[in-house]
Amino acid sequence: MKPAIVIAAATLLLINGVAQAEVYRQVDAQGNVTFSDQPSSGAEAIQVRPATTITLPKMQDLEQLEQPQQEQPPSPLYELVRIVYPRNNEAFHSGNGDVEFSVISSPQLRDGHKYEVTLDGQPVGQNTSGAILVQQIARGTHQAGVNIVNRSGVQVGSGTGITFTIHRPSRLN
Numbered sequence: 001m002k003p004a005i006v007i008a009a010a011t012l013l014l015i016n017g018v019a020q021a022e023v024y025r026q027v028d029a030q031g032n033v034t035f036s037d038q039p040s041s042g043a044e045a046i047q048v049r050p051a052t053t054i055t056l057p058k059m060q061d062l063e064q065l066e067q068p069q070q071e072q073p074p075s076p077l078y079e080l081v082r083i084v085y086p087r088n089n090e091a092f093h094s095g096n097g098d099v100e101f102s103v104i105s106s107p108q109l110r111d112g113h114k115y116e117v118t119l120d121g122q123p124v125g126q127n128t129s130g131a132i133l134v135q136q137i138a139r140g141t142h143q144a145g146v147n148i149v150n151r152s153g154v155q156v157g158s159g160t161g162i163t164f165t166i167h168r169p170s171r172l173n
Helices: 003-019 057-067
Strands: 025-029 033-036 044-046 080-085 090-093 099-106 114-121 122-127 131-134 142-147 156-157 163-168
Touching: 080 142, 099 114, 099 142, 114 131, 122 131
Parallel strands: 090 163
Antiparallel strands: 025 033, 025 044, 080 099, 099 131, 114 122, 114 142, 142 156, 142 163
């Protein structure tokens, strides 16, 4: 037998012997408890349960788990949301600055949802009919957008914005 094999076998036996060593418990006159691996007078041998061990996963297994799964994005609730009137890049006269936006969606609005029109980035009106009147819009060019919001006011759909220009008479004329 080769000497390296003999040394390895002896080491394994020695390690196994240490792992199976007995533990002794002793209580002195003052009530202090002492544990030892050496027997002494008045010490009792106790059974030690095996230690709980946990086998951790290998790093390459963790790296595979951490890679994001390719998930399909949720399908939108609305395929189409858009402003029908005024049309994009349209210019028109409005003496008092009132504009009635006409909005559609496909599919139709679900229960509890509303159309919301924004003007220059700010919400200016909501309803379920698709006809939203915004009053006293200043003359000039504006950006309008449309969203669909739920009961809580959370946006659940949106459409492409438009640009339009309002011509109004001057107060000086």
